[in-house]
Amino acid sequence: xxxxxxxxxxxxxxxxxxxxxxxxxxxxxxxxxxxxxxxxxxxxxxxxxxxxxxxxxxxxxxxxxxxxxxxxxxxxxxxxxxxxxxxxxxxxxxxxxxxxxxxxxxxxxxxxxxxxxxxx
Numbered sequence: 001x002x003x004x005x006x007x008x009x010x011x012x013x014x015x016x017x018x019x020x021x022x023x024x025x026x027x028x029x030x031x032x033x034x035x036x037x038x039x040x041x042x043x044x045x046x047x048x049x050x051x052x053x054x055x056x057x058x059x060x061x062x063x064x065x066x067x068x069x070x071x072x073x074x075x076x077x078x079x080x081x082x083x084x085x086x087x088x089x090x091x092x093x094x095x096x097x098x099x100x101x102x103x104x105x106x107x108x109x110x111x112x113x114x115x116x117x118x119x120x
Contacts, residue, residue, distance in 0.1 A: 001066050001112075001114050002111055002112060003063070003110070003111060003112075003113050003114060003115070004111070005057070005058075006057070006058060006063055006110055006111075006113055006115075007107065007110045007111030007112075007113075009058050009110075010106060010107050010110035010111075011107050011110070013048065014099075014103040014106070014107055016044065017044060017099075018096065018099055018100075018103070020040050020044065021037070021040060021095070021099070022095065022096070023036070024036065024037070024095060025094070025095050057115065061116075062115060062116045063110070063113040063114065063115060063116060064113060064114055064115075064116050065109055065112060065113045066112050066113060066114055067109070067112045070105075070108065070109050070112055071105050071106070071108075071109040074104065074105035074108055074109065075105045077105075078101040078102070078104060078105055079101075081101060082098065082101050085097065
């Protein structure tokens, strides 16, 4: 079964994080990058927790995947793609490429989930 609402919520969550963390590519000072990361991640996680408290349907623990092997196989595939990119390109990969390889398994597996209350 495909859960469009929870999948879209996870997709938008990862897109918002990607857009807010994208300026890391421009900033070259490690101190400013770390401060920016801490402030951004604390703010986004607090907003996410507040939203999930008001709408418990979107909590990750309230969902069960319908294809249990999907997240693991996609994570292995993403890791293999990351290693291939690192070997072929001979340089450091960009933030968006690395972030996309991390986010794709979570987003795809979120679409293939069902709410826990209907599972029982």
